[in-house]
Amino acid sequence: MQLEDGLPPTCTRPHMFGHKFGTRPSGPIFGRSRSIGPKVTLAAMVLAAASGIPARVRAQGAADEPDEDADQSAGMVLDNAAFEARLAQSEALIRNNQPTVQLGGYVDFGFFVPQGNGAGYIEDFGHVFFPRYAGQFGWVFLGDILAPAVNSRGEVADLGPAPGVNRYDSVNSRGAPGFILNEVNLALRSALTPTALVSASINFTPRTGSDFALGDAFDVDIAQVEWLPTDSQRTSLFAGKMEPVFGIEYRDRKADKRFGITPSLMSRYTTGTALGVKVRSKFGRGDWLVIALALTNGSNTTEQFHFYDEIDSNRGKTGSGRLAIRLPGSIEIGVSGSAGPQDRSTDNAHLMWFYGVDLLTHWGHVDLKGQWMKGHADGEPSQNVYGLDLHQGGYLEMDAMLTSSFGVYGRGEYRDAFVWLSNQRAYLTKSWRATGGIHWVLTTRAVFKAEYLRNGEYGDIPAVANDVFTTSLVMGF
Amino acid sequence: MPTKIRVFAWAALGALALAPASVVAAPAESADVTRLQNDVERLKQELAAQRQLILQLMQAEQQRYDVVLKYLQAGGSPGADVSSAFPPPPSPSSVMPKSGGAAGDTGRDSGGGSGHEAATITGKVRTTGGQVGEAYVYVDGLRSSAKGHTVEIKQRDKQFAPRVTVVPLGTKLVFPNQDTVIHNVFSTAPGNSFDLGSVKGGETSPPIVLLKPGPVEIFCNIHSKMRADVLVVPNNHWARVGADGSFSLSGVPIGSRRVVLWSPTLKPIAQQVDVTAKGGTVTFSSEATAIRPHLNKRGQAYGSYDE
Numbered sequence: 001m002q003l004e005d006g007l008p009p010t011c012t013r014p015h016m017f018g019h020k021f022g023t024r025p026s027g028p029i030f031g032r033s034r035s036i037g038p039k040v041t042l043a044a045m046v047l048a049a050a051s052g053i054p055a056r057v058r059a060q061g062a063a064d065e066p067d068e069d070a071d072q073s074a075g076m077v078l079d080n081a082a083f084e085a086r087l088a089q090s091e092a093l094i095r096n097n098q099p100t101v102q103l104g105g106y107v108d109f110g111f112f113v114p115q116g117n118g119a120g121y122i123e124d125f126g127h128v129f130f131p132r133y134a135g136q137f138g139w140v141f142l143g144d145i146l147a148p149a150v151n152s153r154g155e156v157a158d159l160g161p162a163p164g165v166n167r168y169d170s171v172n173s174r175g176a177p178g179f180i181l182n183e184v185n186l187a188l189r190s191a192l193t194p195t196a197l198v199s200a201s202i203n204f205t206p207r208t209g210s211d212f213a214l215g216d217a218f219d220v221d222i223a224q225v226e227w228l229p230t231d232s233q234r235t236s237l238f239a240g241k242m243e244p245v246f247g248i249e250y251r252d253r254k255a256d257k258r259f260g261i262t263p264s265l266m267s268r269y270t271t272g273t274a275l276g277v278k279v280r281s282k283f284g285r286g287d288w289l290v291i292a293l294a295l296t297n298g299s300n301t302t303e304q305f306h307f308y309d310e311i312d313s314n315r316g317k318t319g320s321g322r323l324a325i326r327l328p329g330s331i332e333i334g335v336s337g338s339a340g341p342q343d344r345s346t347d348n349a350h351l352m353w354f355y356g357v358d359l360l361t362h363w364g365h366v367d368l369k370g371q372w373m374k375g376h377a378d379g380e381p382s383q384n385v386y387g388l389d390l391h392q393g394g395y396l397e398m399d400a401m402l403t404s405s406f407g408v409y410g411r412g413e414y415r416d417a418f419v420w421l422s423n424q425r426a427y428l429t430k431s432w433r434a435t436g437g438i439h440w441v442l443t444t445r446a447v448f449k450a451e452y453l454r455n456g457e458y459g460d461i462p463a464v465a466n467d468v469f470t471t472s473l474v475m476g477f
Numbered sequence: 478m479p480t481k482i483r484v485f486a487w488a489a490l491g492a493l494a495l496a497p498a499s500v501v502a503a504p505a506e507s508a509d510v511t512r513l514q515n516d517v518e519r520l521k522q523e524l525a526a527q528r529q530l531i532l533q534l535m536q537a538e539q540q541r542y543d544v545v546l547k548y549l550q551a552g553g554s555p556g557a558d559v560s561s562a563f564p565p566p567p568s569p570s571s572v573m574p575k576s577g578g579a580a581g582d583t584g585r586d587s588g589g590g591s592g593h594e595a596a597t598i599t600g601k602v603r604t605t606g607g608q609v610g611e612a613y614v615y616v617d618g619l620r621s622s623a624k625g626h627t628v629e630i631k632q633r634d635k636q637f638a639p640r641v642t643v644v645p646l647g648t649k650l651v652f653p654n655q656d657t658v659i660h661n662v663f664s665t666a667p668g669n670s671f672d673l674g675s676v677k678g679g680e681t682s683p684p685i686v687l688l689k690p691g692p693v694e695i696f697c698n699i700h701s702k703m704r705a706d707v708l709v710v711p712n713n714h715w716a717r718v719g720a721d722g723s724f725s726l727s728g729v730p731i732g733s734r735r736v737v738l739w740s741p742t743l744k745p746i747a748q749q750v751d752v753t754a755k756g757g758t759v760t761f762s763s764e765a766t767a768i769r770p771h772l773n774k775r776g777q778a779y780g781s782y783d784e
Contacts, residue, residue, distance in 0.1 A: 088667060098775060098776070233779075236780065280781050444677050
C-alpha cells in the first residue's frame with residue numbers, strides 16, 4: 001500500500017465495494033447505506049488506528065483532498081472536541097511531568113603528538129641568553145609553559161623538569177604521543193522559576209596516579225544561579241561560580257562549544273570562572289549595546305595558572321566589566337577591564353589589572369574573532385606570590401564551515417610577557433603560535449577535530465621544540 | 478498483522494467512500510429521482526465530513542503519539558503555555574453544519590444565506606501605537622479541506638525564512654536547516670505543538686502538519702532570537718492587509734461571517750460581518766504589541782548567553 005501517495009488502489013475501484021460485501025446498488029440500498037456507512041466508518045477508523053495508519057496519515061490526508069474550497073457540511077458522528085481535549089490533556093501531562101533537573105555534558109577523547117619533551121620552555125642555564133637577569137633571578141626560563149596545549153582545558157603535554165617546584169603535571173607525557181580522555185563533563189540545569197535558572201558544570205579528568213594514589217580529579221567550573229528579573233529578559237543577575245565578563249573567549253571555552261581544540265595564549269587570563277556576583281544587560285534596538293559587570297573573589301585567570309584565587313585570601317574584591325557594541329553586519333566590538341587586589345596576596349596593597357579589546361564577526365559561514373590585551377600584577381615576594389607583566393598579547397581566529405558538516409579554522413597569536421616569583425625564578429616569553437585544524441560534525445552529538453599548533457619564539461629567545469598535533473572527539477549526551 | 482489490517486481498513490474506508498457512486502449508478506424509480514438526488518448529495522456530504530473527521534482524529538492521535546514518544550525519548554520535553562489572546566478556533570459543531578444543509582452552508586450561517594452565493598468583504602485596519610506591518614485577515618467558521626501543499630520555512634543565518642507565513646489547515650511544513658549549526662525547532666502552541674529535535678546543518682527534518690487553526694509561534698530551542706509566526710487558516714478566505722491598511726476578501730459565502738485580523742505585532746481581533754450579495758465591509762481598530770521574549774521548550778528562560 002502506498003499510503004504516502006494517496007489512497008490505496010482498492011479505493012479507486014468501484015467494483016470492490018460490491019464484490020467485497022455482496023451488495024449491488026438498488027433503490028432500497030440507500031437505507032442500508034445510511035446505516036452501514038457510519039458503522040463501516042467506525043470500523044475502518046478503529047482498524048486504521050490499530051494498524052498504525054496514523055503514522056502515515058499526514059501525507060495521505062493532504063493529498064486526498066479536492067482542490068476546490070469545499071466548505072463542507074455534514075453531521076458529526078463522533079465528538080471531535082473530545083479528541084482535542086484528549087490531546088490537550090496529553091500535552092498538559094507532559095508539561096506537568098517535566099524533570100526538575102536536565103542532565104547534559106560530553107565526553108572529550110583525543111590523541112596527541114607532542115614535539116620534543118612536551119614542555120613549552122627551556123632553562124637559560126648560566127644566563128647565557130639573557131645575562132642581564134644573572135643577578136636578579138636564580139632560574140630563568142625561556143618560552144611559554146602553557147604553549148604546548150593538547151586539549152580545550154589548556155593542559156600541556158608536559159610541564160617539564162622545572163627545578164625548585166613540585167607541580168602537578170596532569171598529562172606528564174614526557175614527549176610521548178598518546179591517547180587522553182581530556183574531560184568528562186556533566187552539566188546540570190534546573191529552573192527555580194521559569195526565569196531563575198540554576199546550573200552547574202562538573203569536569204572529571206582521569207589522569208595518571210602517583211605513589212599508589214589515583215590521579216583522577218574533578219573540578220566544578222560552574223555553579224551559579226541566573227535570574228532574569230525583567231519581562232524583556234534582557235538583564236541577567238548571576239551569583240555563584242560563573243563565567244567571566246572579560247573578552248569573548250570564555251563563551252567557547254568548553255570543548256563542546258569550541259570550534260577548534262586548544263585555547264588561545266590569552267585564555268589563561270580571561271576564561272577562568274570565579275566566585276561572585278554579576279549583572280549583564282542589553283540595551284537598544286537589536287541589543288546593540290551590552291554591558292556586563294562583575295564583582296568576584298579574584299581575577300578570571302585559569303585555575304591552573306599562577307594567579308587564581310578560588311577562595312579569596314584578601315579582603316578586597318576584583319571588579320571587572322565589558323562594554324560591547326553590536327554594529328550592522330554582525331560585528332561586535334568590545335572593551336574589557338578588570339582590577340583588584342593581587343590574587344593570592346593577603347593584603348590589598350598590590351594591584352592586579354587587565355584590559356583589552358575584542359572583535360567578533362559573523363559572515364555567512366565564516367566567523368572571525370580576535371582579542372588584544374595587556375595586564376599587570378605586582379607580585380609579593382614575602383608571600384610567595386607571582387608577579388606578571390603582560391606587555392601585550394592577542395589572537396585572531398577564523399572559523400569557516402566549508403560544507404554543512406566540515407569546516408576549517410586557523411588562528412594566529414602572540415604573547416609578550418614576563419612572570420616572576422621574588423628573586424627565585426622568572427619566565428621570559430616572546431612567543432607566537434600558528435594553529436590550523438579541521439572541524440567535522442559527525443552527528444548532532446559528535447564532533448571530531450584535529451589541529452596542529454606551530455609554536456615559535458621571537459626577540460632573541462631560542463626556539464623551543466614544542467609543536468603539538470592533537471585531536472579531539474567530543475561526544476555529547 | 479499491521480499490513481493486513483491496514484489493507485482491510487483502507488479497503489473498508491475506500492469502499493465506504495465510493496458507496497454513493499455505486500448508489501448513483503443504480504436504477505432508481507422515476508418518482509424518487511428528486512429525493513434520491515437530495516439523498517445522494519447529503520450522503521456525499523456526510524461521507525466527506527466523516528472522512529475529514531477520520532483524518533482529523535488520526536492526525537490528533539498521531540500528534541499525541543508523537544508528543545508522548547518525544548517525551549519518552551527525551552525524558553520529557555514539555556512546553557510552556559505561550560498561547561496568545563488569539564480568539565479560540567471554532568468548535569467542530571460550529572464549523573460542521575447541520576446534516577441536510579446545503580453545500581457551502583455553515584454552522585455560522587444560521588439560516589440566512591444560501592451558501593452557493595459568494596461576495597467580497599472589503600475593509601480597513603487602523604492601528605494605534607505602531608504600523609500595520611505584516612497583517613492578515615481571514616474568515617473564521619468555514620472549514621476547507623487540506624490541500625496537500627508543502628511549505629518550507631528555512632533556517633538561515635540563525636533566523637527563520639520566511640518569518641511570517643499563512644498556511645491552510647493541513648498544509649505540510651518542512652524546516653530545512655541551511656545553516657552550519659544545529660537547530661532544534663519547536664512550538665508549544667496548544668494543539669499544534671511539536672519538537673523536531675536536533676537537526677544538523679544541511680538536513681531537513683520530517684514534515685509536520687498543523688492541525689488546528691490559529692497562530693503558531695515557532696522557535697529554536699538553541700537560538701533564542703529565532704522566531705517564526707505561522708497562521709493556520711481554516712479555509713482559503715484570507716488576504717494580506719496592504720500597507721495602507723486596506724484588504725479585500727473575495728468569494729466569501731453569503732451570510733454572517735466572522736472575520737479575524739491577525740499579525741505578530743498587532744493585538745488579534747475578530748468581528749462579525751453580514752455578507753450580502755453586495756458584499757460586506759468591516760473596519761478593525763487594533764493596537765500594536767511588542768513581541769515578547771519566549772521561553773524554551775521546557776518552559777524556561779534561555780539565559781543571557783544564548784544567542
